[in-house]
Amino acid sequence: MVAEVISGRDLSMKLKAEMKQEIDTLKERGIIPHLTVVLVGDDPASRSYVSGKKKASNEIGMSSEIIELPESVSEVELLKVINRLNQDSTVHGILVQLPLPVQINVQHIIESIDPKKDVDGFHPINIGKMMTGEDTFLPCTPYGIMTMLHSKNISIEGKHAVVIGRSNIVGKPVGQLLLNENATVTYCHSKTKDLKAFTKLADILVVAIGKPNVITKDYLKEGAVVIDVGINRLSDGTLTGDVDFKSASEVASYITPVPRGVGPMTITMLLHNTIKAAKGLVK
Incomplete structure (x- = not known):
């Protein structure tokens, strides 16, 4: 037996082409899906991941931004940034790139993100919905x-x-x-x-x-x-x-x-979740 290869790259390209068409339709209704990624510190791997997410967003016509914060940022300061994004109606998806510096409690940060903008799918409310088979991120x-x-x-x-x-x-x-x-x-x-x-x-x-x-x-x-x-x-x-x-x-x-x-599918599903958030499909 020779195994059939499941190419994440090929499937990702197919799905992103479909998403681009969907975004074009949403733009006709005045909706531009927007993803904000928060990057704390200057870890090379994290920076690479974040750049990949922004590039993929741009490829399908999605709006995106990267907010960069210093390694020394306090948990309180980071929470203020997330709260501002939670209140911003033009931001549909919020992602805080992990890992975070030692002075920051990761769970506090995850739980501070509005579950309706939690396109990473890590908030306890969304995890609970996943456990019970409800529609969620x-x-x-x-x-x-x-x-x-x-x-x-x-x-x-x-x-x-x-x-x-x-x-x-x-x-x-x-x-x-x-x-x-x-x-x-x-x-x-x-x-x-x-x-x-x-x-x-x-x-x-x-x-x-x-x-x-x-x-x-x-x-x-x-x-x-x-x-x-x-x-x-x-x-x-x-x-x-x-x-x-x-x-x-x-x-x-x-x-x-x-x-x-x-790997390529991880970013693709992040884009999918952001479009889903822009459409208001998760209550």
């Missing part, structure tokens, strides 16, 4: 993963999905979204004993552990769908995932590459 990376599965008409109902990783950003929410579509879900993590015993049972395997090429074909059930969320930079500068792509491709039915896999 879904966290972007898990939403992107589900969109990739749907794009290939991969059956989820009744399948055994194994998620390696339990972060609030990827692991926990993607497991919940799979459960919402009637998969049987198992979570594995750093304390799991005999990881291979669980992964060998997975019809759908989502890997988000941040260690390069850990999952080889020996961990996989024949015909498994493999979603690789990891992005690791090797000593030679190349990027690789948490899954050994070449080895796993010999056993899997579908697999996502790194790069050009899950």
Whole structure:
């Protein structure tokens, strides 16, 4: 078996073309979707992510801005900025780029964002709605993963999905979204004993552990769908995932590459959420 590659880049381009048409229609009604990203400090990776979000916004005709604050900014000052954005009717989506400096309580910041503008999908109200299957802003990376599965008409109902990783950003929410579509879900993590015993049972395997090429074909059930969320930079500068792509491709039915896999879909779903916010679809 040679796995079929699920290209996040290709799917992203298709979806962004559709979004551009939707934005053109919204502009005829006087609605210009607007995303504001708040960047604290000068972390190179964060700056790169933020620049990518602005570029993608511009490509589809969305309005966007980046508010840059110094590393030394206090939590009170950051909260004032968010409150101003909450009150600004021209701002539809607010995203505070993580991580934040140590003097700032991340949860306080997430909870201060108006849930109707929380296009990252991290506010407890939106997480609660996701848990109960209500319409809301879904966290972007898990939403992107589900969109990739749907794009290939991969059956989820009744399948055994194994998620390696339990972060609030990827692991926990993607497991919940799979459960919402009637998969049987198992979570594995750093304390799991005999990881291979669980992964060998997975019809759908989502890997988000941040260690390069850990999952080889020996961990996989024949015909498994493999979603690789990891992005690791090797000593030679190349990027690789948490899954050994070449080895796993010999056993899997579908697999996502790194790069050009899950990564492009994360930003795409952020744009989708911002358009949804501009249309006032989340109450």
